[in-house]
Amino acid sequence: MSQTQTLPTRSYEMPREHYLNSSYGIRSWLLTTDHKRIALLYLVSVTFFFFVGGVFATMIRIHLLTPEGALVSPETYNKLFTMHGVAMIFFFLIPSIPAVLGNFLIPQMIGAKDVAFPRLNLLSWYIYIIGGCFALYSFSTGGLDTGWTFYTPLSSIYSNSAVTPAVLGIFINGFSSILTGLNFIVTIHTMRAPGMTWFRLPLFIWSHYATSLIMVLGTPVVAITLLLAGLERMLHLGFFNPAMGGDPILFQHLFWFYSHPAVYIMVLPAMGVVSEIIPTFARKPIFGYSFVAASSIAIAVIGFLVWAHHLFMTGMSAYSALAFSFLSYLVAIPSAVKVFNWTATLYKGSISWDAPMLYALGFIGLFTIGGLTGLFLACLGLDMHIHDTYFVIAHFHYIMVGGAVMGYIGGLHYWWPKISGKVYPEALSRFAAITLFLGFNLTFFPQFILGYLGMPRRYHSYPPEFQVLNVLSTAGASILALGYLLPMAYLTWSMRYGKVAGPNPWPATGLEWKTTSPPPTENFPVTPVVDWEPYDFPNRPDLGLTPGTLAPVPGDD
Amino acid sequence: MPEHSEHIVSPKIYFTIFIALVIGTSLTTWAAFQNFGPFNIVIALGIATAKATLVVLFFMHARYSVGRTRLVIVCAIFWLAIMLALTLADYQTRQPRMSRLVPPAVFYRV
Helix, strand or coil: CCECCCCCCCCCCCCCCCCCCCCCCHHHHHCCCCHHHHHHHHHHHHHHHHHHHHHHHHHHHHHCCCCCCCCCCHHHHHHHHHHHHHHHHHHHHHHHHHHHHHHHHHHHHHCCCCCCCHHHHHHHHHHHHHHHHHHHHHHHCCCCCCCCCCCCCHHHHHCCCCHHHHHHHHHHHHHHHHHHHHHHHHHHHHCCCCCCCHHHCCHHHHHHHHHHHHHHHHHHHHHHHHHHHHHHHHHCCCCCCHHHCCCHHHHHHHHHHHHHHHHHHHHHHHHHHHHHHHHHHHCCCCCCHHHHHHHHHHHHHHHHHCHHHHHHHHCCCHHHHHHHHHHHHHCHHHHHHHHHHHHHHHCCCCCECCHHHHHHHHHHHHHHHHHHHHHHHHCHHHHHHHCCEHHHHHHHHHHHHHHHHHHHHHHHHHHHHHHHCEECCHHHHHHHHHHHHHHHHHHHHHHHHHHHHCCECCCCCCCHHHHHHHHHHHHHHHHHHHHHHHHHHHHHHHHHHCEECCCCCCCCCCHHHHCCCCCCCCCCCCCCCCCCCCCCHHHCHHHCCCHHHCCCCCCCC | CCCCCCCCCCHHHHHHHHHHHHHHHHHHHHHHCCCCCCHHHHHHHHHHHHHHHHHHHHHCCHHHCCHHHHHHHHHHHHHHHHHHHHHHHHHHCCCCCHHHHCCHHHHHHC
16 A cells, blocks of 8 residues: 655656746846745755854764863863854754745745745845854854853853854844744735635645744844843843843843744744645645644744743742743643644555655654653753753754754755756665664764763763763764765755656645746746645546555545 | 725824824933832833834824734734733742742741
């Protein structure tokens, strides 16, 4: 009942005109208002920051090969983990799926020609670049050693590193995020094609709608909080410094009010990607569409009520901690709804093991581990033991890398034929997915054990008894790096040498697969009319699926 | 009239609001030099909120906006309320500092 390959052997020709060849020259890219080209601008930019953050991560892992530290001084080590966090979180993970895949796909998925505000869309990229330049300036002129969390009064008073440009860079970059979120909300509300009702929207759209709400409602808070920390540093105004009448815990409250929901900015879009991939490669309608859609909104809303679980060890109110612990448990419910529904979709599916599916399955497993260990940290008593240890590092890397990055790379593989019009090497792509999965687990699973044994995070040295697990983690990181470099290489290769994909290579049910690959600048020659339900494989004869390749209808067996 | 066209506000209203804002700023400055005890912050925030309300209603045209725009504003205020309420929940329910410095047995016996 399962198959191993879905890509068609039929040969196609590239469309005569599409968004990639509609105009030429650097100017046509830098002044474009086409959402697809802006998505590619973001793709190049976030990949650059992923590479920057990756270099810092590599240096961290090499340093931790020996108990006393193998590579850099303690001060430099502080800078490495800080700059790794800032580059990866603010300049890669947060914009990755929304700004690249969201920008490329949202108008196509709802049958629109572009986003609601195309110029604002381009502006958001320029703002991102300006913010990124500030961050790079900070990295290259003394670096940054406060931790990506910028806790005060270290960041506002005591740190001797380049905090001010970094804080300004993140402040500026926040506007890019807000503009993207605003654009998506208005686009989804106002530009849906005839027949594309709310409950016919792809789940990728629902998850991006929820993500956009967080972007618009949360980002201003972190922007102003970091600006206040910057003002305290530059002008010595007492917001957070106790010596000047400020309150350092207030900074943590305000910072995490955004930065915890920011985790959902990273993972919700990845969940949207997985919700698209699973039905396509199981050849079944998704199980419980409305519950999966509603759970995205529930995660966005409840995600705003849990932030103070990062503050359990600060001396905050015990009653308040109790409430935040309970609320943190609550957010597991909509997350579990998604995992159960994806699993139920797989049940008796006609499953094929293409690279996107491998990434999606990897996401489910790794996100589940990351989510469940999050409950450990939400538990007040247990958190006291594992707070600020490598257990926390392992937990959030399972969510952010095992979840968000797996979703991003899975999504890139899934929609690459649409983006480039070409197909990548299948065997190599499956090999890369498996390499990435194994490398990831070897890197981060030992860190759960290290943390539980008591190894604190952000220390440049450790007791000798922790060395074996650290060496395992570093070995895993080198495999993980290979898992990232391979797709970068063969996806780039495929743009020139890959086989032509055709409009709907998997095939999938979404509206984006109804247009040519790559799509024309205006996406659809004629505005499409939607008269089908989402993921309805059994009732889509236009996909050309034979009964043998479809999942059996319930009751037939 | 098209649904999305801008409501035209007379210069007289703009000027009146401007004067009200200037009065509000003067009041804030005056209040900053008085000591109202625990009401210092309440008065400062009260004036600031009143000024912000005027800006949102008239300068940002919320008073003349469609329901959906008003809903967005209400949502934003609601989210701000969540942030303030849950943050203050921590500050307002903290145990006395003694409880964290003195061993529990001693504290409870007292």
